Amino acid sequence: MKMNNLEKMAMNNPFRAAIQRHVEIPLLEKLGGRLDGLNVLEVGCGQGVGTQAIIEKLGAAKVTAIDLDEDMVQRARKRLENYSHDRVDIKVGDITHIDAPDEAYDAVVNFAAIHHIPDWQAAITEITRVLKPGGRFLFQEVTARWILRWPYRSLFVHPMENRFSGAEFVAELERQHIIVGGHWVEKAKGDFIFGSGTKTATQHATA
Numbered sequence: 001m002k003m004n005n006l007e008k009m010a011m012n013n014p015f016r017a018a019i020q021r022h023v024e025i026p027l028l029e030k031l032g033g034r035l036d037g038l039n040v041l042e043v044g045c046g047q048g049v050g051t052q053a054i055i056e057k058l059g060a061a062k063v064t065a066i067d068l069d070e071d072m073v074q075r076a077r078k079r080l081e082n083y084s085h086d087r088v089d090i091k092v093g094d095i096t097h098i099d100a101p102d103e104a105y106d107a108v109v110n111f112a113a114i115h116h117i118p119d120w121q122a123a124i125t126e127i128t129r130v131l132k133p134g135g136r137f138l139f140q141e142v143t144a145r146w147i148l149r150w151p152y153r154s155l156f157v158h159p160m161e162n163r164f165s166g167a168e169f170v171a172e173l174e175r176q177h178i179i180v181g182g183h184w185v186e187k188a189k190g191d192f193i194f195g196s197g198t199k200t201a202t203q204h205a206t207a
């Protein structure tokens with residue numbers, strides 16, 4: 001589900017960019033390690049700040065970034081126009097139908113996109129499918145506790161059914177062969193979660 005104009009204003013600004021660069025990326029690095037030399041998929045890239053940080057701060061060799069919204073893809077492409085196609089490929093794409101072969105990526109990174117998806121469990125199935133065995137999934141997500149609050153509900157547009165707590169999100173990852181263990185934290189009393197999991201099995205998860 002795409003963002004409405006108000007949420008775009010909340011996400012496409014220097015404050016959000018600074019939080020992502022200086023708070024979220026270091027926390028994900030602490031939980032999941034660096035991505036030096038890896039072939040990475042970023043899902044729901046938005047304005048592309050995370051895409052750039054995955055290369056510049058986490059050391060990825062290449063990032064393919066997808067977003068459902070053509071407007072966000074254009075913004076991200078503009079931000080990263082100086083990078084060669086060998087390093088950055090930004091395109092319209094749906095996390096629930098990723099246009100890539102099985103086991104295509106060494107790592108997948110998600111900054112706050114999965115809570116936009118009605119069937120978020122299907123998104124995890126797709127992420128598991130495109131991850132190599134041993135590949136890492138780094139995530140930052142927004143839980144039901146935040147989404148279902150009235151200001152957020154009234155101003156922004158999100159799926160309201162079938163939302164998740166941090167523990168439910170992690171349990172679903174593990175059910176689908178991405179093992180998180182203790183590598184996750186809650187922030188703001190559980191409104192936000194950050195973590196990292198590793199795909200252990202070669203078999204594909206069942207939705």
Ligand SMILES: C[S@@+](CC[C@H](N)C(=O)[O-])C[C@H]1O[C@@H](n2cnc3c(N)ncnc32)[C@H](O)[C@@H]1O
Nearest residue numbers: 001002044045046067068069094095111113116
């Ligand atoms: C809250 S924004 C986060 C953007 C960016 N990752 C950030 O942290 O600033 C969620 C993004 O996910 C995208 N999105 C929502 N559903 C999607 C889907 N099914 N496939 C790909 N992207 C999706 C939206 O268009 C939006 O850009």
